[in-house]
Amino acid sequence: MKESTIMKIHYGTALASVGLVAVHILMRLTTGFADSLSYENVLANYQSIPYVIMLELILILLAVHGFNGLRVILLELKQGRVYEKAVSYGCVVAMIVLIGYGSRTIIMTNMGMV
Amino acid sequence: MAQVSSIADEQVSTPLSSSKSILLRISKFNPQLDESSKFLEFTVPYEKWTTVLEAILDVKKHFDHSVAVRYSCRQATCGSCGMMINGKPKLACFTKISELDSDVVTVEPMNNFPVIRDLTVGFEKLFEKHQKIKPYLIRDDADMKSDEREFLQSPQEVEQYIQFANCIKCGLCNSACPTMATDSSFVGPQALAQAYRYVADSRDKGKDTRLNIIDESHGIWRCHFAGSCSQVCPKGVDPAMGIQFLRGYLLGFRS
Numbered sequence: 264m265k266e267s268t269i270m271k272i273h274y275g276t277a278l279a280s281v282g283l284v285a286v287h288i289l290m291r292l293t294t295g296f297a298d299s300l301s302y303e304n305v306l307a308n309y310q311s312i313p314y315v316i317m318l319e320l321i322l323i324l325l326a327v328h329g330f331n332g333l334r335v336i337l338l339e340l341k342q343g344r345v346y347e348k349a350v351s352y353g354c355v356v357a358m359i360v361l362i363g364y365g366s367r368t369i370i371m372t373n374m375g376m377v
Numbered sequence: 378m379a380q381v382s383s384i385a386d387e388q389v390s391t392p393l394s395s396s397k398s399i400l401l402r403i404s405k406f407n408p409q410l411d412e413s414s415k416f417l418e419f420t421v422p423y424e425k426w427t428t429v430l431e432a433i434l435d436v437k438k439h440f441d442h443s444v445a446v447r448y449s450c451r452q453a454t455c456g457s458c459g460m461m462i463n464g465k466p467k468l469a470c471f472t473k474i475s476e477l478d479s480d481v482v483t484v485e486p487m488n489n490f491p492v493i494r495d496l497t498v499g500f501e502k503l504f505e506k507h508q509k510i511k512p513y514l515i516r517d518d519a520d521m522k523s524d525e526r527e528f529l530q531s532p533q534e535v536e537q538y539i540q541f542a543n544c545i546k547c548g549l550c551n552s553a554c555p556t557m558a559t560d561s562s563f564v565g566p567q568a569l570a571q572a573y574r575y576v577a578d579s580r581d582k583g584k585d586t587r588l589n590i591i592d593e594s595h596g597i598w599r600c601h602f603a604g605s606c607s608q609v610c611p612k613g614v615d616p617a618m619g620i621q622f623l624r625g626y627l628l629g630f631r632s
Contacts, residue, residue: 266598267627267628269598335598338595338599339556342562347594
């Protein structure tokens, strides 16, 4: 993928994350911050489909943005063909693992496993 | 013999009877012999108009002729005498000692360049990256016949790129760049500014070629807009601005 395409995704995920995280924080304030983090409320959030879609989107956006940022930092730190390939593929794998792990929580809640 | 003597005399710009003097600290380092650099200190007389290069040449003439320094035009045109002067990348011929406002002047080789010896650094990578961005007009009809006129430009079209054409390839911008300090593969502000110089030239048709060259993992996107390159340029070129304009092309804000 062209670096300019990657960076467009990088900027886009940053902007979208800011918007969605703002909505997420505002939602915490609807019932009082401490209450909103109670066990039942968190489960209820995970079972609300629109809210779960938003959480999943935040997870994907932040994972993509964060791991691309990490890739850039590591590429600037050291150079070399093998190292750069390892960093790029490593970041993609780590991104997928993180998204998978985050999604697992949502799926388990909706399957009644929690 | 007399001719050699007169050339040497010409190099001494400052009369040794000057009342003012500074402590000139010169970094000495030969990568083939030394493990680390050391500083040699010299008390050098100076006048209001004495430049750092003249002070170094006085040291070479009177104290230590082994000091390695590259210079040529002495008028900020050739870009040969770039070095760190009191921690900042500057041209030695363009920096007056009186303007430094310090009793101690420390000169070191430029950062982000391999040291050849003392104050002399290797420019191979800078020229390699400069060449990589194709620093010439690209167009199919570049070969002109005798009955054709030159490619005319309006003053507005010239204005788009003219400041970038002032680059003398001294390497000060690359030396000041924080990204180049860790990323040796980074194209660098000098080459990027020159890429913009040709992309913005209305006579050039190689925009897409150049944008493709700089759109890679160690290309334009590794600039973090510290702006140090623009601050140190002795010719008033603003590479940071050129880089932002190039990004505009790649992001679709400019065409």
